[in-house]
Amino acid sequence: MSKHETVTAASTTETKEIEEVITDAIQYAKKHGADHVEISARNDKGFSVSARLGDIETLEHHNQRALAVTVYRGKAKGSANCNDIRSSAINDVIDAALGMASFTAEDEASGLADAELMATNYPELDLDQPWGIQPDQALQIAMQCEQTARADERIVNSEGASVSTIRSEAIYANSHDFLGRYTSTRHSISCSVVAADKQGMQRDYWYSVARDADELDAVDIIGLKARERTLRRLNARSLSTCEVPVLFEPNVARSILGHFFSAINGGSLYRDASFLTDSLGQKIFPEWLSISEDPHIKTALASSPFDAEGVRTQARDIVSDGVLQGYILASYSARKLGMTTTGNSGGIHNIRLPESEYSQDDLIKQMGNGVLVTELIGNGVNPVTGDYSRGAAGFWVENGEIQYPVQEITIAGNLKEMFQRIKAIGNDVDTCGGIHLGSMLMDQLTVAGSAE
Amino acid sequence: MESIDVARAQLLSPTGLVDEDLNKALSTILGGAIDTADLYFQSQVREAWSLDDGIIKDASYSRQRGVGVRAIAGEKTGFAYSDDIEMSALLESACAARSIAKASNSIVMPSQHIQTGRELYSQDSPFATLNEHQKMDLLRQADEIARQADPRVKQVMVSLVGMHEVVLIARSDGLLAADVRPLVRFNISVIAEQNGRREQGSMGGGGRFDYQHFTDENSIEGFAKEAVRQALVNLEAKDAPAGKMTVVLGPGWPGVLLHEAVGHGLEGDFNRKETSAFSGRIGERVASTGVTVVDDGTIENRRGSLNLDDEGTPTQCTTLIEDGILRGYMQDRLNAQLSGTVSTGNGRRESYAHLPMPRMTNTYMLAGEHAPEDIIASVDHGFYAVNFGGGQVDITSGKFVFSASEAYMIENGKITYPVKGATLIGDGPDVLTRVSMIGNDLELDSGIGTCGKEGQSVPVGVGQPTLKVDGITVGGTQA
Numbered sequence: 001m002s003k004h005e006t007v008t009a010a011s012t013t014e015t016k017e018i019e020e021v022i023t024d025a026i027q028y029a030k031k032h033g034a035d036h037v038e039i040s041a042r043n044d045k046g047f048s049v050s051a052r053l054g055d056i057e058t059l060e061h062h063n064q065r066a067l068a069v070t071v072y073r074g075k076a077k078g079s080a081n082c083n084d085i086r087s088s089a090i091n092d093v094i095d096a097a098l099g100m101a102s103f104t105a106e107d108e109a110s111g112l113a114d115a116e117l118m119a120t121n122y123p124e125l126d127l128d129q130p131w132g133i134q135p136d137q138a139l140q141i142a143m144q145c146e147q148t149a150r151a152d153e154r155i156v157n158s159e160g161a162s163v164s165t166i167r168s169e170a171i172y173a174n175s176h177d178f179l180g181r182y183t184s185t186r187h188s189i190s191c192s193v194v195a196a197d198k199q200g201m202q203r204d205y206w207y208s209v210a211r212d213a214d215e216l217d218a219v220d221i222i223g224l225k226a227r228e229r230t231l232r233r234l235n236a237r238s239l240s241t242c243e244v245p246v247l248f249e250p251n252v253a254r255s256i257l258g259h260f261f262s263a264i265n266g267g268s269l270y271r272d273a274s275f276l277t278d279s280l281g282q283k284i285f286p287e288w289l290s291i292s293e294d295p296h297i298k299t300a301l302a303s304s305p306f307d308a309e310g311v312r313t314q315a316r317d318i319v320s321d322g323v324l325q326g327y328i329l330a331s332y333s334a335r336k337l338g339m340t341t342t343g344n345s346g347g348i349h350n351i352r353l354p355e356s357e358y359s360q361d362d363l364i365k366q367m368g369n370g371v372l373v374t375e376l377i378g379n380g381v382n383p384v385t386g387d388y389s390r391g392a393a394g395f396w397v398e399n400g401e402i403q404y405p406v407q408e409i410t411i412a413g414n415l416k417e418m419f420q421r422i423k424a425i426g427n428d429v430d431t432c433g434g435i436h437l438g439s440m441l442m443d444q445l446t447v448a449g450s451a452e
Numbered sequence: 453m454e455s456i457d458v459a460r461a462q463l464l465s466p467t468g469l470v471d472e473d474l475n476k477a478l479s480t481i482l483g484g485a486i487d488t489a490d491l492y493f494q495s496q497v498r499e500a501w502s503l504d505d506g507i508i509k510d511a512s513y514s515r516q517r518g519v520g521v522r523a524i525a526g527e528k529t530g531f532a533y534s535d536d537i538e539m540s541a542l543l544e545s546a547c548a549a550r551s552i553a554k555a556s557n558s559i560v561m562p563s564q565h566i567q568t569g570r571e572l573y574s575q576d577s578p579f580a581t582l583n584e585h586q587k588m589d590l591l592r593q594a595d596e597i598a599r600q601a602d603p604r605v606k607q608v609m610v611s612l613v614g615m616h617e618v619v620l621i622a623r624s625d626g627l628l629a630a631d632v633r634p635l636v637r638f639n640i641s642v643i644a645e646q647n648g649r650r651e652q653g654s655m656g657g658g659g660r661f662d663y664q665h666f667t668d669e670n671s672i673e674g675f676a677k678e679a680v681r682q683a684l685v686n687l688e689a690k691d692a693p694a695g696k697m698t699v700v701l702g703p704g705w706p707g708v709l710l711h712e713a714v715g716h717g718l719e720g721d722f723n724r725k726e727t728s729a730f731s732g733r734i735g736e737r738v739a740s741t742g743v744t745v746v747d748d749g750t751i752e753n754r755r756g757s758l759n760l761d762d763e764g765t766p767t768q769c770t771t772l773i774e775d776g777i778l779r780g781y782m783q784d785r786l787n788a789q790l791s792g793t794v795s796t797g798n799g800r801r802e803s804y805a806h807l808p809m810p811r812m813t814n815t816y817m818l819a820g821e822h823a824p825e826d827i828i829a830s831v832d833h834g835f836y837a838v839n840f841g842g843g844q845v846d847i848t849s850g851k852f853v854f855s856a857s858e859a860y861m862i863e864n865g866k867i868t869y870p871v872k873g874a875t876l877i878g879d880g881p882d883v884l885t886r887v888s889m890i891g892n893d894l895e896l897d898s899g900i901g902t903c904g905k906e907g908q909s910v911p912v913g914v915g916q917p918t919l920k921v922d923g924i925t926v927g928g929t930q931a
Contacts, residue, residue, distance in 0.1 A: 203848035378853035380875035391853035410927025
């Protein structure tokens, strides 16, 4: 099929036009009453294909467009967006944004990010790595992945395997005469299967995601992990309520650090809606733990040359020796706090922790008796108080050895205390996401269960 | 004007499309191994206003439109969409969607017939009933009431969101159907502070009506005071207990229990694929005597209601569990057909750019006979949860969670003191068999629910009477 190629070629000419369309639109906005304006546009193209029980299940072609405009009349702000990036539509969107801005209040902190912070030149991050496969090739990959995952008689069913590839062209411009654009790709393979025994069914999954298809895990590894992760959950039981150390696998440990980043996000801080308000310079984590952010790692998933306000991104230390060095700020929240934006409008960039010498097995031994958590469900996290209570599944560990799978348990504590109780981080670093992290061992949490 | 005419005028006329063009597009898909196909045209206008720090800070307007084209061959689905609603884009999407199966000559479509839906809500745009100044006054009013309610209130955030959606569905069996859907939502959240401790409370409401509802019903004052009350209760809350115990759930929004514990597990896709903990259990006892749970998309003006689902099937009230016995699943067309049954009007999708699947509408348990105070009086030691955040479920193992945001201890039949929020975890096929008392106080939630499944969000409703459950694990910190 040559269709994919034609679509890609056509989009190149389309985006050449879009620079002009957007520059014209900024002029239009200024002429019609905007003191400042910012416009972002995006076009995601690609497809995803899924296979189930050895045959194709769905083939979805994606071609999604988005255009968002924010205008400032003095210090009052209005926004509008649509999914049409033709010039006729853009002027309507600007008119709508101008209309909205005539009703909002003057707000000293509002406005574009400061002109001197714009990313006037930025590094090439190699984020555009088209895979170049056709849907039928992707289907073969998905089928192979699922076949590997099903290669055990206890795997009785499947939710299927899917392969997806998306190429996104993003452009951002504002009335500081900044116009930045970059193209990025995102490819993924995932698989989920169901195992059963007389106790009932269990499901688990595995996946790999990368900007460059060469960096994806091997198809058979993904299938194998999906199979093993599912099989090891069979015959799970609950626990009786106890207070024990907990070891979080990388895919769930990431969510714990995610709560930290939400808590030091400017939007929560200026509203006093965080359990970490006024925490700059305070010791949040144990002394051995440091956290850095690097937006410029080539081909990494959370790399970006500039943030959602055109601000240049740069590497920095967020936590040094356990002490908080900086917040996660965009220009608005920074002004509210009397600070400068950290280039995090739109989110955090690649987060890294120091290298560890411990494998997950080492950490299991170090834990002695406790719970290895492989899955967390629900949203029982209170961002204002840090109170934490989520559903979990995993394994009971005794004397440093995995004993049996557990389910229908909860893990509870307070995040502020939990951060201090991190004992060690593993070297099993997972880079599928903005936070690159290994397993995380934490002291004494309350584990509730239904066993007598 | 009929919905169908509104839809033609808004979705087809601007680019000169007529009904016959839809037939033409559909007939290019049909033939060969393709069994069925549909086109889903959608336009959506949305506005959102928010107040923060005592001022109207953000206002946004959004307009989306597009068409999704789906082709089905047995269990296979091909899908493509376009934000251009015009013939060439439609045909291109049709081509892409049909590539799921081997091509052959097009066949002739059956003649078109219009499916009319219910009339559960007004077609009118919800935006115009209040002017911009009145909308902002609503936000300011809530802010003022909350701040005046108690000096400990330190932060107030208020939002008002309105949507107006027009959908047109054309199917290869000749059905043509349309729906015009308003949806509004008001929300307030507050943070109160006392002796350096901060706690939050939030409340909101909405439905398929217009903004006038909030002024007519004087609901803003109720929302603001309720949010403050919750925050103040939480300022006094002690650590929550950990372990299995008797739990009493309040009426209304705590019905999120049903949504997670049984609702998702009874969706047709999981049961057709036999990946649900409820698969193959129709006719079996899955709940105590007296427990009847329905999914009802036909309640007037409710957030989860629809005149027709997103496949053109009129919604209905489906009995899921009747007097404790599992009676039925919620179906869309694809899963119904593959399971040898018919759609229950639960085929829903987030937008034209997403595939439909079986989704809930308004899911609730019918009332029982006990007075709520008698239920509380019957508990020696237990956990009483009246407000919740969200929940989640593992369909296959049946394990589900839902998180309390306002709760109390019950000792010797009396509510004693408030405790912090905690996650409750249980087993879907088991939990309703532990229901030992059902209140006579059925309530539906205030119109705030959004359900996520496979990355797609749709508005839903839940409800239940006060319930006593003998044994759910409460995930607090006090072992």
